[in-house]
Amino acid sequence: YKNSAILLDRAKQVLAGGVSSEFRKYNHPHAIFYSHGKGSRIYDVDGNEYLDFTLSQGPLILGHSHPHVLKSVAEYSEEGQLYAGQHIREVELAEKLNALIPSAELMRFCLDGSEAVQTAFRVARAKTGRKKFLRFEGHYHGWLDNVAYGISAPNADALGDREQPNVFPWTAGLPDSSRDDFIVLPWNDLELVGRVLEKRHEEIAAIITEPIMCNNGCILPKEGFLSGLRELCNKYGVTLIFDEVITGFRVGLGGAQSYYGVTPDLSIFAKAMGSGYPISAIVGKREWMELVAAGKVIHAGTMNAGNPTVAAALATIEVLEQEMPYDRMHRLGRKLMQGLQRTAAEAAQDLSVQGLGPMFVTYFGVSQPLSDYRDTLGTNKAKLGRFVAGLHDAGVRVIGRGLWYISAAHTEAEINQAIEVASRVLHDMNS
Ligand code: PMP
Numbered sequence: 001y002k003n004s005a006i007l008l009d010r011a012k013q014v015l016a017g018g019v020s021s022e023f024r025k026y027n028h029p030h031a032i033f034y035s036h037g038k039g040s041r042i043y044d045v046d047g048n049e050y051l052d053f054t055l056s057q058g059p060l061i062l063g064h065s066h067p068h069v070l071k072s073v074a075e076y077s078e079e080g081q082l083y084a085g086q087h088i089r090e091v092e093l094a095e096k097l098n099a100l101i102p103s104a105e106l107m108r109f110c111l112d113g114s115e116a117v118q119t120a121f122r123v124a125r126a127k128t129g130r131k132k133f134l135r136f137e138g139h140y141h142g143w144l145d146n147v148a149y150g151i152s153a154p155n156a157d158a159l160g161d162r163e164q165p166n167v168f169p170w171t172a173g174l175p176d177s178s179r180d181d182f183i184v185l186p187w188n189d190l191e192l193v194g195r196v197l198e199k200r201h202e203e204i205a206a207i208i209t210e211p212i213m214c215n216n217g218c219i220l221p222k223e224g225f226l227s228g229l230r231e232l233c234n235k236y237g238v239t240l241i242f243d244e245v246i247t248g249f250r251v252g253l254g255g256a257q258s259y260y261g262v263t264p265d266l267s268i269f270a271k272a273m274g275s276g277y278p279i280s281a282i283v284g285k286r287e288w289m290e291l292v293a294a295g296k297v298i299h300a301g302t303m304n305a306g307n308p309t310v311a312a313a314l315a316t317i318e319v320l321e322q323e324m325p326y327d328r329m330h331r332l333g334r335k336l337m338q339g340l341q342r343t344a345a346e347a348a349q350d351l352s353v354q355g356l357g358p359m360f361v362t363y364f365g366v367s368q369p370l371s372d373y374r375d376t377l378g379t380n381k382a383k384l385g386r387f388v389a390g391l392h393d394a395g396v397r398v399i400g401r402g403l404w405y406i407s408a409a410h411t412e413a414e415i416n417q418a419i420e421v422a423s424r425v426l427h428d429m430n431s
Contacts, residue, residue, distance in 0.1 A: 003045040007033045032392075037064030039409040042397060050397045051414055051421075053404040058246055058359075061272035062319055063409025069275045069315040076311035083306040090305045093314050097283060100253050100317070102263045103242075106289035107281050109305035113245035113270035114142025116280040117208070119292075119299050120266045123284065124206035124239040126291045132180075134196065134207045134238075136187040138216035138373025141208060141243050187213050187372045188221065190228040201236035206266075208241040211256035215246075217363065217370040218355030218403060226262040233265070239288065242267040245280070249273050249316070250358050250405075252326050277312035279305070325408035326358070332415050333357025333406040339419035347426035350380075351387070362387070362402040383429070390425035 008031045033045045040063050042052040052064070062069065076089060090109065097104050110116045125131060135141065183200070185192055187209070197204065207229055213219040233240040241264060247256035248269035257263055265288050270280035283289075291297045337353040337360050344351035353362050354369055363370070364387070365380030384402050391398055396418050398404050 001032060001044075001046055004031060004033045007045060039063040039065075040407060040411070040414055048395070050392070050395050051418055053396065053398045053406070053418070055405040055407055056276055057271075057399065058250070058405050059271040059274065059276040061249055061407055062275055062316060063407045066275060066316075066319065066409075068319050069277075069312055072311040072315035073277065073308050076307045079307055081306055081308065083303050087305075087307055087310075089307045089310040089314065093305075093310050093317075096314065096317055097269070097281060101248075101267070101269070101283055102254055102257050103265065103267050103285060104281075104283035105286040106293070107283040108289070108292055108299050109310070110280045110282065110299075110301060111278045111303055111309075112142075112280050113243075113268060114144050115301070116245075116268040116270060116282045117141045117243060118144060119282045119297070120208070120241050120268060120284075121206070122297045122299070123266060123282070123288050123291055124241065126296045127239055127288050128205045128237065130203055130205040132183060132200075132203045132205060134183045134185065134193070134204050136209055136213070136373075137184055138187060138219075138376065139208075139210050139213055139243070140215035141210075186374065187219065188225055189372070190222075190225050190232075193229065194232055197232050197236045197238065201238060204236075204238050206239035206241050207233060208243055210243045210246065211260060211262075212247050212251070212356070212359075213373070214355075214359060214403070216373050216401070217376045218359055218361035219370050219372065219375075220354075220356070221260070222371065226260050230262050230264070239266060240264040244268055245270040246359065249320065251356055253317075253320060253324075273316065274309055274312040275316040277309045278303070279309040279313050320408075323408060329406045329408060329410075330357035332410055332412065333360060333404075335412075336360075336404065336406070336415045336418060339415070340422055343419055343423040344426055347423065347430060349426045349429060351426065357406060359403065359405050362398075362404070386429055387425060390428060391421060394421045394425055396421045 035043050035045045037043065037052065040052055042050050042064065044050070055061070094107055097107060108119065110119060121133065183196060183204070185196060209229065211221060211226060230240055232238070242257055244255040244257070244267050249255065249272035251259045255267065255269065257267060266282060266284035268280065268282055273279060273281065292299050334357045337357070340351065340362060341353050350364055350367065351362055352367060353360055355361055362384070363379040364383040366375065366378050370376055388398055388400055388402065
């Protein structure tokens with residue numbers, strides 16, 4: 001890693017922190033710099049090749065540098081850089097999303113997930129005239145002040161009966177006041193949500209949730225949880241927001257809302273939607289999104305829906321519609337999950353896997369399935385760190401918290417290769 005070491009020295013002079021938080025957080029022994037990616041592979045500046053299951057934190061649903069995406073971005077860019085104004089491609093993209101996503105009657109485009117989440121909050125407040133939001137422990141909704149607070153923040157007073165440790169280091173430097181906007185509850189506990197809404201619904205503008213909790217573990221909603229939230233929101237006039245930044249275009253074309261058959265009022269799409277180009281969308285039912293049209297909610301942004309990024313999203317969706325890789329991604333992902341579980345048993349390692357095929361998590365030290373954020377606190381993070389670092393050094397990249405993303409570019413042979421590499425790493429961890 002000689003060239004990476006040299007780059008790290010240079011980076012420390014000019015980049016705050018010098019290196020991505022991924023390496024700092026999980027104590028990987030090396031800070032690796034990458035030079036390029038192609039399909040399911042990524043290459044570092046010392047010439048090492050990796051089978052990539054990070055997909056740049058998720059967006060690269062088609063793999064790195066998909067030719068149709070690159071070609072469309074180049075072609076549409078030649079039409080001029082049409083930002084901050086209407087253009088034909090924006091309408092085309094909106095029509096596509098409208099046809100694919102159950103809750104998408106009207107929409108607006110933004111640059112990233114964090115911004116679209118903030119827009120959803122404004123819309124929900126304007127619609128309900130209420131101020132607070134109910135959110136869930138361990139869910140991530142972007143890095144901006146108000147939501148960064150509460151990723152696991154204590155909210156002992158939701159019903160006056162819970163004491164919770166604040167174990168997540170995301171809150172450094174944030175103003176205390178932002179905490180007041182949120183009631184934070186454990187995920188997957190419908191009965192508790194019902195009790196809180198019964199008591200406090202007149203304060204609550206919206207419930208925001210990832211339909212699958214992907215940022216701490218990869219925790220599926222319990223049977224009836226999402227539809228239960230839907231019913232409670234209907235009953236109490238609360239807006240239901242699905243944060244589909246990860247699940248959108250990953251579990252299926254219409255997102256998790258299609259997969260689970262539960263339609264929220266508002267939802268956020270980002271990451272995979274644009275194959276890594278900066279585009280996101282807040283989509284929602286007409287009654288909510290009309291407030292933006294009526295000027296009751298301010299939404300603006302110089303760079304929003306520029307035609308190069310719209311081109312990336314249109315091209316991504318075109319390929320997904322043509323190839324329909326979802327059955328394959330679900331199947332390959334499941335095969336990888338089963339292979340990891342089998343090989344871990346052979347190596348006498350207490351590794352568990354959880355999630356859906358297109359994204360899943362590996363963890364150590366807890367044998368029962370994780371069902372909320374607190375369950376993840378008991379997992380063996382040190383061991384996971386050793387596993388992830390070992391995989392990396394053997395040429396397989398996964399996200400530091402044990403999250404694996406499958407792309408349409410991954411092949412059956414690569415899944416087998418990943419299982420073989422993992423087997424070696426798991427056996428080596430015994431020595
Ligand atoms: N919501 C979820 C569920 C996310 O996973 C993320 C990013 N990891 C965000 C919101 C924020 O999106 P962005 O990083 O594009 O601002």
